[in-house]
Amino acid sequence: MGWVLLALLPGAGVLVWLFGVGVLLNITAALTAGVAAEAAALRLRGRPVAPALTDGSTPLAALIIGIALPPLLPFWIPALAGALAVLLGKQVYGGLGQNIFNPAMVGYLAVVLAFPQAVSLWPAPETGVGAAVPATEALHYFLTGALPPIADAMTHATPLDRLATEGFAALPGDGGLWGQTQAAGAWLWLGAALLLGGAGLLALRIVDWRLPVGVLVGTAATAALLQLGDGAPVLFHLLSGATLLVAFFIATDPVSAPREPTARLIYAALIGVVALVIRELGGHPDGFAFAVLMLNATAPLLDYVVRRSAGEAA
Secondary structure, three states: OHHHHHHHHHHHHHHHHHHOOHHHHHHHHHHHHHHHHHHHHHHHOOOOOHHHHOOOHHHHHHHHHHHHOOOOOOOHHHHHHHHHHHHOOOHHHOOOOOOOOOHHHHHHHHHHHHOOOHHHOEEOHHHOOOOOOOHHHHHHHHHHOOOOHHHHHEEOOOHHHHHHHHOHHHOOOOOHHHHOOHHHHHHHHHHHHHHHHHHHHHHOOOOOOHHHHHHHHHHHHHHHHHHOOOOOOHHHHHHOOOHHHHHHHHOOOOOOOOOOHHHHHHHHHHHHHHHHHHHHHOOOOOOHHHHHHHHHHHHHHHHHHHHHHHHHHO
């Protein structure tokens, strides 16, 4: 867990640079609530608290949640996500190593469904790269839930939001993917940071290469097919939204993924396929959280099918 946390730090750092201390506040709230929920659950179950609090799984879930959520939120939203990630994503199954679903995605998707408007608000493209929300205003909103004056500059700002509502042609500019808007460039800086961390995990062989490669291939192949119609380019989909975060830091969760190598490749590719179908054809701008949890549920079946096929072939 420690290496994965370190590999995520470049991405978190880019988000703090782009959007300010709100990112750190989200991570802090998710981590505090997650640790408290885990300690309470373990005490109720009569289990030792210290080992579970030092295995790194809760900080990793909190960091993923803090990165995935917008940088301007009242504290109870990331806190609820952190607590539910631990309680419904891990402890209800008996703790780390026994969970069926990825805990971070359980917590994240819970607040996406419960607070859809709040979690869709990001700083608008006009704020530009590096023009972070002032710390005092971010803290005021975090503690009170009362929108600060900068609320006038908040909108559905990510490229994927515009893609979902207006189509790829609505993204302005003729300078290619990097030149479409300052906001698009900001998301690509984040993608580059996540790619750097993910490459480090692959180089150290901490994650199984089949999982990130499968997600990226499934995403790219589906995007290429959809582009034959009115879909966005393949590179846009690979570098926007949660694609790289999921490929290197979420789909690679060894507990909720299949065990068999071939099953892992199929599982990861299907995450990319399902996410892209939701992203392009569904009502949600980014379908990766839904896709991850759907495929988590199929992991035992995929292992069974692969083992049975291998047995019949033998």
